[in-house]
Amino acid sequence: MTVPELDAKALTDRIRVERVPRSHLSLELGHLYMEDLLAGPDALRRYFAGIAPWAEFVRSRHAARRVSTCFMVDEYFSAVRKPADLIPELVEAAAAAGLTIDYLARESACADAGGVSPAELVLERVTPDPPPGTDGTRPPARASGWLTNSEGMARPHRPSEAMAAPRRWEPPRQNDVRLHSICLDVQLWSETDGGRLWSCAFLSAVWQLLRLGVLRDEGRAVVVPERWDGPYPAEWGDLPPVVRLAERAHPFTAYRTMTLLETRFADVEAAVRLILGQVAVDPVVRAQVAEQASREGVDVPDELVRRVAHVFTDDL
Amino acid sequence: MSSPTTSEGALAIGEIRTGFVRHSTEVSLEEASAVLRLVPGEQVRHAGRPRAYAVSPAPLTGVDCAVPSARGRRVQGVGTVTSRATITGGRVLQVCSSATLVRSRAGYRLPWSHYLGRPGVVECLGRVDLRDAAAGFAEAEGGTRGIALGSIAEQVMDRVQGSPLLDGRLPLRAPRGSWRWAVEDGEPLFRFTVLRDGTRLVRLAVPGHGAADLLDLVEDLALHDWLLGTVETILGRAGLGSAPPDRTLRHVGPLVGHVLHHWMPAARIRPELVPLWDAVDRVHGLTRQWDALVARVRDQLALDTVAMLAGAAARRDGAAGPG
Numbered sequence: 001m002t003v004p005e006l007d008a009k010a011l012t013d014r015i016r017v018e019r020v021p022r023s024h025l026s027l028e029l030g031h032l033y034m035e036d037l038l039a040g041p042d043a044l045r046r047y048f049a050g051i052a053p054w055a056e057f058v059r060s061r062h063a064a065r066r067v068s069t070c071f072m073v074d075e076y077f078s079a080v081r082k083p084a085d086l087i088p089e090l091v092e093a094a095a096a097a098g099l100t101i102d103y104l105a106r107e108s109a110c111a112d113a114g115g116v117s118p119a120e121l122v123l124e125r126v127t128p129d130p131p132p133g134t135d136g137t138r139p140p141a142r143a144s145g146w147l148t149n150s151e152g153m154a155r156p157h158r159p160s161e162a163m164a165a166p167r168r169w170e171p172p173r174q175n176d177v178r179l180h181s182i183c184l185d186v187q188l189w190s191e192t193d194g195g196r197l198w199s200c201a202f203l204s205a206v207w208q209l210l211r212l213g214v215l216r217d218e219g220r221a222v223v224v225p226e227r228w229d230g231p232y233p234a235e236w237g238d239l240p241p242v243v244r245l246a247e248r249a250h251p252f253t254a255y256r257t258m259t260l261l262e263t264r265f266a267d268v269e270a271a272v273r274l275i276l277g278q279v280a281v282d283p284v285v286r287a288q289v290a291e292q293a294s295r296e297g298v299d300v301p302d303e304l305v306r307r308v309a310h311v312f313t314d315d316l
Numbered sequence: 317m318s319s320p321t322t323s324e325g326a327l328a329i330g331e332i333r334t335g336f337v338r339h340s341t342e343v344s345l346e347e348a349s350a351v352l353r354l355v356p357g358e359q360v361r362h363a364g365r366p367r368a369y370a371v372s373p374a375p376l377t378g379v380d381c382a383v384p385s386a387r388g389r390r391v392q393g394v395g396t397v398t399s400r401a402t403i404t405g406g407r408v409l410q411v412c413s414s415a416t417l418v419r420s421r422a423g424y425r426l427p428w429s430h431y432l433g434r435p436g437v438v439e440c441l442g443r444v445d446l447r448d449a450a451a452g453f454a455e456a457e458g459g460t461r462g463i464a465l466g467s468i469a470e471q472v473m474d475r476v477q478g479s480p481l482l483d484g485r486l487p488l489r490a491p492r493g494s495w496r497w498a499v500e501d502g503e504p505l506f507r508f509t510v511l512r513d514g515t516r517l518v519r520l521a522v523p524g525h526g527a528a529d530l531l532d533l534v535e536d537l538a539l540h541d542w543l544l545g546t547v548e549t550i551l552g553r554a555g556l557g558s559a560p561p562d563r564t565l566r567h568v569g570p571l572v573g574h575v576l577h578h579w580m581p582a583a584r585i586r587p588e589l590v591p592l593w594d595a596v597d598r599v600h601g602l603t604r605q606w607d608a609l610v611a612r613v614r615d616q617l618a619l620d621t622v623a624m625l626a627g628a629a630a631r632r633d634g635a636a637g638p639g
Contacts, residue, residue, distance in 0.1 A: 015359045121357045127396060129428035130378035136397060136413075136468040140378070149428070175380070176425045217357050277429035280376050280396075282358055302433030 213253030330414030
């Protein structure tokens with residue numbers, strides 16, 4: 001008698017993780033603070049006119065590929081302008097420069113996307129950069145609210161040594177130093193009377209991960225863009241996390257992102273890149289992206305932070 | 317989990333800890349899934365048959381330290397250790413922390429994002445001898461161990477045991493089981509060592525099977541070895557055959573209630589690997605010892621029952637006798 005070969009599946013309940021559609025590139029046309037948005041329609045028009053040549057260049061480099069555009073409004077730290085006033089002004093100013101904003105996002109949605117906090121999910125995915133000598137004996141400090149690329153700057157004070165002779169100054173040292181260090185410490189949040197206040201850098205890192213479509217909550221996509229019909233509301237909280245403004249647009253999430261910014265944002269984005277360099281993607285999502293990309297013949301780096309590009313520019 | 321797999325010139329090493337879930341009753345699959353949510357947002361996998369089994373998502377731990385060596389060589393390794401926690405039968409908690417060692421192409425430490433792009437892999441920056449590393453980790457008592465996989469596994473275990481969903485009460489006191497393993501490429505190999513402190517070391521290579529398959533096998537061996545050890549410990553405490561029946565029952569009762577039915581060798585390993593389980597079992601006599609112990613427990617319980625019945629009958633006769 002021939003015994004049939006048994007195909008043993010150890011786990012009957014397989015993980016289900018939602019797939020999201022992807023553009024080749026998510027192009028962010030800017031990210032302005034609320035005070036910039038107060039400057040009025042002329043300032044916005046000047047801003048988009050300055051960005052437009054870069055956007056055109058990126059588009060021409062991605063001809064025949066799917067590119068979606070987005071814009072994030074900072075209404076997390078202050079919300080002085082209403083969506084009903086600001087959104088039409090933004091759309092008009094972009095259009096005057098020949099640009100279309102496909103998707104508009106609220107920064108506060110990175111902290112709270114209705115029932116789920118993308119920021120909390122990202123925080124759980126942080127695997128800190130270990131300084132040399134880390135063998136796993138001690139767990140990395142989680143509660144500090146800081147991330148660093150180096151040793152010696154965010155070094156904890158040891159009270160027992162307070163009375164001892166002062167230690168010699170020791171320079172900080174970048175964990176992956178070659179010859180000289182560039183040491184960065186990044187604050188992820190602060191505690192306020194109203195609860196935890198996420199830093200701009202951390203929310204911007206979350207925003208990049210939302211655009212890359214790599215966050216899931218128990219397998220569900222965290223943010224799904226929604227169309228908004230009718231006049232825009234008076235409160236930002238009444239809008240979905242990401243609104244699709246354009247009638248027709250390529251998917252919001254993409255294999256790669258590119259962000260066009262003024263040079264004054266360079267520090268924040270250096271912090272964003274440091275954070276993204278310490279975020280581990282859900283292995284199931286990682287495999288999905290790789291599979292989707294290889295099916296389409298798209299090259300996607302394993303390294304998350306290398307999927308994220310920035311262009312810093314002031315007036316041309 | 318992102319399973320460690322061996323490829324050309326790779327070595328997977330890991331440590332397993334086994335113990336009871338700190339909870340007074342068996343946890344259901346739903347409870348096990350909640351307890352094992354080690355990475356919020358990620359899902360817990362589970363199966364109901366042949367017995368309840370749940371596997372956590374795999375949190376990562378970054379390391380930059382020496383890799384193991386039997387000859388005491390110091391080679392720097394950088395990368396991530398992956399851990400998984402499992403609950404079997406609602407009762408037994410196992411944590412395995414492991415990493416696959418590979419030679420680094422760069423020869424120097426790269427930006428951290430590079431290593432997070434290859435979860436569960438530790439890249440060796442110097443000239444590493446993977447045989448020496450395997451021996452240093454899973455054969456020699458001395459040598460350099462380097463990455464503290466056991467500490468990482470214990471931290472994960474403590475995190476699971478600290479879940480507010482568990483009441484913190486152990487059904488039985490039993491020592492934690494501790495295994496160190498190395499899965500290598502190359503010729504078939506199964507080398508088993510027991511250290512004086514009870515730690516089990518195993519080096520193995522099975523052509524055609526990567527570390528993910530073999531981890532299931534080693535985890536299953538560790539589970540059954542630990543069950544056997546637990547029963548032996550408890551029977552030792554019970555003073556079987558010499559102690560009064562009520563003391564025997566106090567110790568043996570929980571054994572029957574919580575432990576004996578978990579014996580289910582090779583329940584979740586790949587069918588091709590069952591002969592290897594059987595071969596290990598033949599040499600080390602796990603099942604023979606288990607059967608003998610279980611028979612002893614049952615015989616003793618039967619004897620004690622008879623003795624107690626006889627005692628009760630004697631007291632009744634004595635009370636009802638002529639006075």
